[in-house]
Amino acid sequence: MSYAFRTTYRQDAETYVEDRGYAHTVTKGQASFATLDAEFGKILAVGQTARRNSEGDGWEVVDGFPLLDSVKAVKLAEINRAYESTLAALTPTYPNSERLTFNxxxxxxxxxxxxxxxxTPLLDALAAGRQMDKAELVRRVLVKADAFTVASGLLTGQRQRMEDALEAAASVEEAQAIPVAYSLDPVAGIV
Incomplete structure (x- = not known):
């Protein structure tokens, strides 16, 4: 029997993983958490999954989260969110419109x-607007570009390593155990 219609897993007291054709994590504080908790808080213990084929079917509650692909999708989303957040932290003071000019x-x-x-029409305009010598502006742009390239390369490599580990995970437990953490330690001092 296929349970593709809806699956909800209670990961812990503050996290549900819901799959309605795509897996996503819902954590306490998100708008949909209260709705899920009202529906599943009393029927699911931590580590259990409720699943059904259609609205008319009752819930089947099973131990564990048997959908490895769903767990992998949720973990990949976590990996990518953390990557984007860490990468964005490298340029927190720049508005998005300015970041679009970096290349x-x-x-x-x-x-x-x-x-x-x-x-160099863009640099000419920037130098004029900043009332800065063009050679100094070029120097600053290159220093920042090189530092960002190294830092983003390191972070991208870490993201790819986590994704490789996720692809290799053969169980829900292995997939969930992959730590999601980014570090710039090897390039400390250049960013």
Whole structure:
């Protein structure tokens, strides 16, 4: 019998994993937590899953969370959320619109660094707006771009390592046990 319609797993007192065609984690404090807790808090102990095929069916409660793919999807979402959050923390003071110019700034700075007659309309405008010498602006852009490249490379490598471990996980327990933590320690002092 297929239980693809709906599956809800109680991970702990403050976390449910719900699957209605896509697995997602619902934690205490989120709007939908109270609804889930009202529905499942009394029928599910921690570590149990309720599943059914359709609205008319009753809930079947089983121990564990037998859907490894769902657990992997939830863990991958956790890995990716933490990655995005950690990466965003590298540039917290920049508005998104400015971040969208970073690649162009770097492109122009590298071109000007090789040939100081290369056209650099964005850097020219930035230097004028900041009332800063263009050579100094180019130097700063390149220093920041290089530091960000190393830091983002390190974080991306860590994310890929976690994803590799997740793909290799053969059980729900292995998938759930993968620690999600990012660190810039190997590049301390450059960011």
């Amino acid at each position: 162009k700034q770097e492109e122009e700075a590298r071109a000007w660094d090789k040939d100081n007659t290369a056209p």
